[in-house]
Amino acid sequence: MSLFKIKQWWSNNNLQEINASVGIQNSSCLKVDKFNSHTDSDCILVGEEYFLRIFKPSLDEGVSNTLLETQLSDVILQIDTGKFITGSDDRHIIVLHPLNYTIYHFDKKEGHTNAGEQNILKPMIKHTFTRKAFSLTCGPFGNVKTRDLICVQGLDGSLSFFDQDSFLFMCIFEDVIIPGPVCYIPSCDSFIIGKSTWILEIYSYQQLREFSEMSLRQNKKNMPQWVYNAGEEVTSLQVIQTSSNFSTIVALGERHLYCFQDNGLMKYMIKFDFMPICFSAYLIGWFYEPGARLLVMVASEDSKLYIYEGTMLLWCCDLLDTAISISRCFLKSLPGGLVSLSDKGIVTVGYLGTEPDLNANVAPAMNDAVDPEQVQAELETVEEDLQAILESKGDADNSSLGVLQTITIKADVGKPVQNLFQQYSDDNDAALHLLMCPVVVMISCEDPQLVQNIQITFVCTPPITCSESTICLDNVNGTEIIESQVFLTNDTEISDTTAEIIFTITDHIGKILVVSRSVELPISLYCLPNDTEMENPLKLNILTNQPCAEFSKIFTDFSEDELNSLGNSDSRVVFMYRTTKKSVMLRATDSLYTLEAEDFPEMAAILIHLTYKLTDHFVRMGVKDFTFSLKMTKELFKQITFKFLKSVETHAKDRMKLKSLEEELNVLQKQFTVVQKRLLVQYGSLPPGDCDPLEFLMRDTHRRLIKSAHEIIENKDNVCRAGCSLTTMGNLIIYIFKQTPIEKFKIKLIEEMLCLSSLHENHQEWEEAVTQSLSYILNKVFNNTEKDKEKLAPVTEQGILSHINLKRFLKQLRIVLEKLYAEAYEDIESDDKGGENKIVRIEEFVEVL
């Protein structure tokens, strides 16, 4: 966030060991002070684990910057300086170890020869104690003028006071878990202590002294002089004398910096938008002058240095390392430098510098000179290439055909097998699950290099399902055989007797090709021979130009014995669906096949299967010119249409019901949330309110939620069932029309319009999809009159499922179907007079989008 970078003046980077272990750098082990032996410049004292180093950086060549380096007997916790010994005018160094402190005198000895001078660290006082220490504060406690007293904070937060080498007294605090910062305020002879309660407490020295005596008696509570509740952990404190009468306390929290006067008056508070690590407050000018300015330097986690005066940001620059401790220093050739200790133990002395580094962030590519002509030329070549690709459409297609030629795909179905491995309970569906029919796909590829991968997708319409719907092959080597099991899942109408297999082939250049195959599933998967007699059945006749074949030859999926067992013969067969338990009777007389059933949906699957098998049979017999046609009367077609519309209506009504149930569930859920929330408030309030009515309400809502969820599940099944019979009827109608001489394109349009395959388990929004296409087809293909258009257009402000729209929808559907019928059969009737009909079975499998 800054233009500037700190200018490095000196660093001990080269002197530092590379592999320092983690956590040995202590932020309180950096101290800058002057000594009598080195009056010309500040000395920098650094402690690192067992080592104490004293630096006096200078620019002179040949003079060592390190004055002293010594290994002490114990780990250094803190270094401080002060006048600890009476009668001495020099400042002493105090080093805190976990179980003792030592006071050293730092002295210089002139060399005997020209070898230079010698620096000595002379231990003066060593004092041991029993509580493990954490930090140390020193100062003229109790207004002692001659020397500094010592206060050691233990790891448990206790404060022990020492004078030179004698123990004075100790205070124990119970509300300290992590020892926090402690600081002495000389101007009012008090201590400021950061507690684990995140409260700053200020006690006078006198108070602490009394407190230590009271803690022996254990009766009274000691009230601090004043407290400040910071609301966050205070990580460090600094006291600085800002005028002759009072001092300023600066405290650093997790995200805030607080500044107080020593009487508790808050001066200001700064909220940072970075993580501060350490800070150093300093005064410009002398405290007894009125114009002294208090500045605060803060080092952040992302190694930046911010300098504030009050709340105003004065300067901001990048540090070279993440600093864990910063301080100011006055060196001989650098008055007013900045000392920082990094988390790797590197001590750096630097100054702010004013020369901004303007282009530090600018990426080099910005400055590249670009030749406009060259760019223009490049642009033109790109344009040409694009044009070339756009024009060469034909070539691209040819290349993909080559890929297809190298791949041969075979798909087949096996015989349904009893699935004995899976155990089912005695529910109604048990029989359904027992039959599994394998669908086998063989892919062989001549040149595996041409194909990147192949994805095979099996598509079945419910109630038929596949065990594995998608299989991916990453490379095809020679021939691959993939098998998937097809079985029935629930007891709805069989709408489609084929299984479609879609191959998505990615070739070597990343182009995607889609190929599909469809296989006819064996009738034995979903039907059984039966002997049910029907009353008053509906009949559908199929006229062929060949004499009837025996049924046992047609339905090869069943053995002859199986087929003829229950009173069936070669000219009369009754099938019963495994799913719906409804039966269909087939009769063969001369060249006429008759389907008899109670209702139309049952006929659809058998009819389609029969015609497929018939064609197959005659092809195998070597009969080339086999044709057939469906005998259709107006009355019969009316019945079919009626049944279809009825199924649409049922489906729509079921969906409406489902929708209202879902809305109810939604409302209940919201009610539940609200009740829960209120209850929570009740629980939380002091004292807790009366919760019983709310609890009753919550339980009741919960019960209703469960009930409506069950209803929804049940209703979903109903919708699925209705959807299946709708699909079945739709397929039947389309199949019937396919056998008529209406142009193929028109039939395909109608098929697309009805988009029956869009109905799939949870996706039942069929009416909405069809409404749009229906009105389009009606207006464009059948040239509806303007009047009809207006009359039948769906009311826009109401949903498609609303009563009026549904009525119009059904009417539109009827019109389309009737018009189609008229086109198909009235033509035939007139054509019949002319002689031959030219109905040809369309072998092509039309894809439904």
Add this chain to the structure above:
Amino acid sequence: MEVEYRILNLFKSKQYDECIKLCSVALQNRSDQMIEFLQMRAMTIQTKIAGNGYEEVEYYPQQDDDYVSTAVAKTPRAGTSFLRESKTAQQFKKTASAATATAKSRGYTKTGRARSARSALHTASRASRAATALAGGAPFSAATPLSLRFMSKDDKLFSPASKTLFEYVYYCEGDVRKAMDIAFQAQKVNDTTDWWWNFSLARCYYVLGMYRNTEDCLRNALKQNKHIAIYLRLVAMYVSLNQPLSALDICKQGLSVFHEYTPLTLEQARVHDQMGNTTLALKEYRRVALEDPSNTEAIANIAMFNFYNDQPEIALRYYRRLLATNIPGSEIYNNLGLCCLYCNQWDLILPCFRQALYFSTNTENKSDIWFNLAHVALSTGDMALARRCLQVSLAINSEHSGSRRALYALDVKTSRVRKV
């Protein structure tokens, strides 16, 4: 060096990753309350940073579900709520009639500002606070310090530990209810009133969407202590309640305590900006920039204002300063490119946009930049290039309505030319 001192050193110098690692090593062999406590603190602070817990002001998507919020004020009186939508609509009308392409390029700089300045920092935890806390808290669950969790409220350490415990449960575990439980217990134990508990309870209520309780708690806390965090939270709450006037009032109160205080001034500016009082907002942003010259958001907003005030040269200078002080990003280069375009500094336009493309990471950004490039091409008169740029823009993000409209306009224009 003994492990507890190393842990303390790491904790003090805020190297939390290493600290947590060392704590779990140390806690394998023995149980030490202080180390457990330190580990808990370190984890909490890390989650807090990751979940933006230090940011008092977070603008949540405004709640409009009647069932969810328990807030009372539902129908704001005229002039008391944010006029954001109506304003953008106006802008749209105005620019759409002027020129097809500039419309969105202007709209874009606005979003660019928002991202570069504020949201870019916030996106990490846009979702609810509880959710982010959960996300951060899950991986730690194995190493959760246990003994402190089972502390009874009669323990003499409970009151010093309760705040740490609260923050740990709130941030690391994301369990607001449990956190509230701790808060209630702690309030019972400490007979003295502590503003922090009120403040923390307000945080909980806020997450639960109970704004009335939040307000009560915050007001109580404010009576006890005038802390910036409380003011900021109150402002955030009123903003999400869509009561900008109350938010402004709080800002004013806060500023009477903390004079010239940047975060509050910034809030004021944001609220004014959202209400559509651009000039007032600008004034506040200038005050922020005076107080804190490194504030990105303020500078970006001033630059944007200058850009729309037809002073692209001045905007350019602000953006250049931002570029020099900040980490470069696609938004800043995009804005620089646009400024160059309007200043007729042709040599810099394409390099700027190239940099913008280089830095852009998401599809919306990319397609916006390509859209702006189309605008550059248009102003050089290169229709073919403009068309290509728009096509690229649409290829990257097919829902870029500006590009679509501009492409349509270009088509209409070229077909008209052909007809003539």
